[in-house]
Amino acid sequence: MTKYENSILLGDCRLLLKDLDDDSIDLCITSPPYWGCRDYGTDGQIGIEQNPFTYVDELAKIFALVKAKLKPDGNVFVIIDDVWVSNWTRCRKNTWISSKDGDDEGISNEDIPDKCKIQKNWPKTLGMDWFKAKQKMLLPERLVIKMQEEQSWFFREKLIWFKPNAGNYTNIHDRFAHAYEYVLHFTKSQYYFVNMAAIKDPETGKLQRDVLPIPIERSKSEHSAVFPKALVELLIDFSCPANGIVLDPFCGTGTTLVVARAMKRRYIGFELSEAYHKIAVERVASGEGVRGSGKNTSLLEWA
Ligand SMILES: C[S@@+](CC[C@H](N)C(=O)[O-])C[C@H]1O[C@@H](n2cnc3c(N)ncnc32)[C@H](O)[C@@H]1O
Secondary structure (H helix, E strand, O other), rough: OOOOOOEEEEOHHHHHHOOOOOOOEEEEEEEOOOOOOOOOOOOOOOOOOHHHHHHHHHHHHHHHHHHHEEEEEEEEEEEOOOOEOOOEEEEEEEEEOOOOOOOOOOOOOOHHOOEEOOOOHHOOOOOOOOOOOOOOOOOHHHHHHHHHHOOEEEEEEEEEEOOOOOOOOOOOOOOOOOOOEEEEEEEOOOOOOOOOHHHHHOOOOOOOOOOHHHHHOOOOOOOOOOOOHHHHHHHHHHHHHHEEEEEEEEEEHHHHHOOOOOOOOOEEEEEHHHHHHHHHHHHHHHHOOEEEEEEOOOOOOOO
């Protein structure tokens, strides 16, 4: 039996990952907190680093740990979004939460204490003149480059999770409505487990395209960053063998684990927040299901 198999553990994934058996995980599907977007209110949380480049370094260290625990033919999918450089940040203890849109929309400047405004000398101290409000930071891309160049991951592809039911944000005045996130696919080796039947039309042989239109599922659990079960279902069907082990080191309310269990895979989840950990444990115990066969036929557009 693999260590922690079918468990959801409360704690910092940076410590818990070290405890896992080496070369034991078939598939890791995870969505780390995005930089500066949310304060989960827990000490040790990822995503509230004052410097976004420290965030990328921290994430890369976590994926180095994941790599050691992954089987040689294992797969990793990281669901992640980028952030804009913002004019302001909010403080909570030592945390820095940035304005998501790189603007001051909805916030009155008088409400923001000076010490919370973005440090005007950041571009200078970071040696990056471009680091100005409204610039996209390219944090997912920076993470990929680090993992590729410093950790010898195979960066296999960048899928786009398109959210057809994302809001149109009528208050934005100088850009398009943002409606996608990246699903970054990494492997440990050049050859890895795949089940092509999951993404191939049996009659025509046509493949699922790399833009995945999957609606956001409204969460009943109060967690504002839950990913849809249909996305996890597709990824497990595609990249985890029968009875394989699925890991989510940032499991939140346990969506990855719920789907893994329903699809008869073993699962391991880590979560730092007590409240989300409790929800994850309850959801998995309730036997919450998926749509059935593990085939996302409604997602696939063959034409
Ligand atoms: C984007 S959410 C994941 C949501 C999840 N996919 C779901 O469906 O509910 C990221 C989660 O990572 C957790 N987290 C942040 N830092 C952590 C750490 N160091 N170790 C473990 N979990 C952490 C947060 O509490 C949050 O619930």
